[in-house]
Amino acid sequence: MRNTKIPLELYVHIPFCVRKCQYCDFLSGPSDQKTRDDYVDALCREIRSISQKEVYEVVSIFIGGGTPSVLSGEQLCRIMDEIKQAFILSEDAEITMEANPGTVSPEQLKLCHEAGINRISFGLQSTVQQELDMLGRIHTYEEFLQSYHWARKAGFSNINVDLMFAIPGQTCENWKHNLETIAELSPEHISAYSLIIEEGTPFAQKKLILPTEDEEYQMYEDTAEILRKYGFHQYEISNYARDGFECRHNKGYWQRTEYLGAGLGAASLFQGKRFSNTRDMQTYLADSTEPEKIREDVTALSRNNEIEEFMFLGLRMTEGISERQFERNFGCRIEDIYGSVLAKYKEMDLLEHTGEFWRFTRKGIHVSNPVLADFLLDE
Numbered sequence: 001m002r003n004t005k006i007p008l009e010l011y012v013h014i015p016f017c018v019r020k021c022q023y024c025d026f027l028s029g030p031s032d033q034k035t036r037d038d039y040v041d042a043l044c045r046e047i048r049s050i051s052q053k054e055v056y057e058v059v060s061i062f063i064g065g066g067t068p069s070v071l072s073g074e075q076l077c078r079i080m081d082e083i084k085q086a087f088i089l090s091e092d093a094e095i096t097m098e099a100n101p102g103t104v105s106p107e108q109l110k111l112c113h114e115a116g117i118n119r120i121s122f123g124l125q126s127t128v129q130q131e132l133d134m135l136g137r138i139h140t141y142e143e144f145l146q147s148y149h150w151a152r153k154a155g156f157s158n159i160n161v162d163l164m165f166a167i168p169g170q171t172c173e174n175w176k177h178n179l180e181t182i183a184e185l186s187p188e189h190i191s192a193y194s195l196i197i198e199e200g201t202p203f204a205q206k207k208l209i210l211p212t213e214d215e216e217y218q219m220y221e222d223t224a225e226i227l228r229k230y231g232f233h234q235y236e237i238s239n240y241a242r243d244g245f246e247c248r249h250n251k252g253y254w255q256r257t258e259y260l261g262a263g264l265g266a267a268s269l270f271q272g273k274r275f276s277n278t279r280d281m282q283t284y285l286a287d288s289t290e291p292e293k294i295r296e297d298v299t300a301l302s303r304n305n306e307i308e309e310f311m312f313l314g315l316r317m318t319e320g321i322s323e324r325q326f327e328r329n330f331g332c333r334i335e336d337i338y339g340s341v342l343a344k345y346k347e348m349d350l351l352e353h354t355g356e357f358w359r360f361t362r363k364g365i366h367v368s369n370p371v372l373a374d375f376l377l378d379e
């Protein structure tokens with residue numbers, strides 16, 4: 001019988017880290033054992049209360065943070081058990097857990113693999129100790145290597161490594177060294193993000209000597225070129241994968257697959273609405289069994305919102321957006337809505353049109369934010 005269930009993604013937020021990195025504005029922080037235990041209890045209650053078995057099938061799960069690997073193997077298995085009871089998982093569901101070097105153990109990784117987690121995403125950021133120290137990371141490169149090999153030994157055949165460029169004091173040569181070192185290790189996926197100085201972080205208070213715009217441009221161009229030589233293709237603005245290892249969870253997000261977020265501050269796109277869970281720990285711990293009580297900023301998306309999101313998110317992917325898909329989703333031609341904007345950026349060589357796809361040119365990727373802003377529609 002044909003499977004008629006609707007694909008659903010799950011995001012599970014673990015808001016704990018050993019200590020805060022200098023650049024980080026994510027919802028995360030240090031915790032004691034009791035808070036972690038109480039949180040896992042509350043999270044399991046929430047997962048039970050948002051159960052969806054009738055209509056949906058979970059195609060991917062992303063356990064992110066924070067640092068999910070600060071939880072014990074048993075706690076992570078318990079979360080996985082709750083998910084399996086509350087949802088129907090597709091047979092080939094991609095199940096990712098973020099982990100930081102220095103917070104994993106061989107036993108914990110083995111338990112996670114046995115529980116069905118089949119992808120590990122390591123937050124490394126740099127292979128150079130001076131850069132790791134500057135970022136406030138808790139681990140050394142050697143600890144990362146050890147964690148990586150433990151993960152392989154535990155059975156993980158799909159590993160992502162996060163790297164960061166445009167770090168204070170970093171040269172193009174340092175960045176190339178980082179990339180080549182990790183590419184030689186041969187993970188299945190590499191995410192390479194440039195450092196963004198976020199308000200309210202320790203970095204925002206400091207006088208930092210950052211690479212120039214030209215250097216950052218060069219680092220970005222070098223990334224695609226170097227990783228191509230090692231067999232990685234770029235499939236999104238900041239993501240590179242070996243064939244068949246693009247992150248399905250993230251692709252689903254950019255293609256606007258519905259997703260439910262569980263945990264403190266977790267965001268959802270579900271049944272035409274966007275909403276986020278409370279960011280207040282006490283409220284979350286007290287009320288996680290009643291989703292309506294912890295959900296905030298519930299926004300019903302208008303047709304125009306959905307069209308904008310289709311463009312913003314879809315254009316992040318190097319394959320771009322399909323005009324046929326646009327027509328199927330919205331019942332009109334993409335030119336009817338965006339004819340003049342698309343023509344303008346095609347003329348400027350920032351967007352290109354091949355077959356049924358619209359995508360950024362290489363030149364366009366570097367100015368993607370202002371271009372995307374032009375796709376906003378009047379309500």
Ligand code: SF4
Pocket residue numbers: 016017018019020021024025026028065066067100123
């Ligand atoms: S490990 Fe990640 S989430 Fe935690 S503080 Fe550092 S950057 Fe933020």
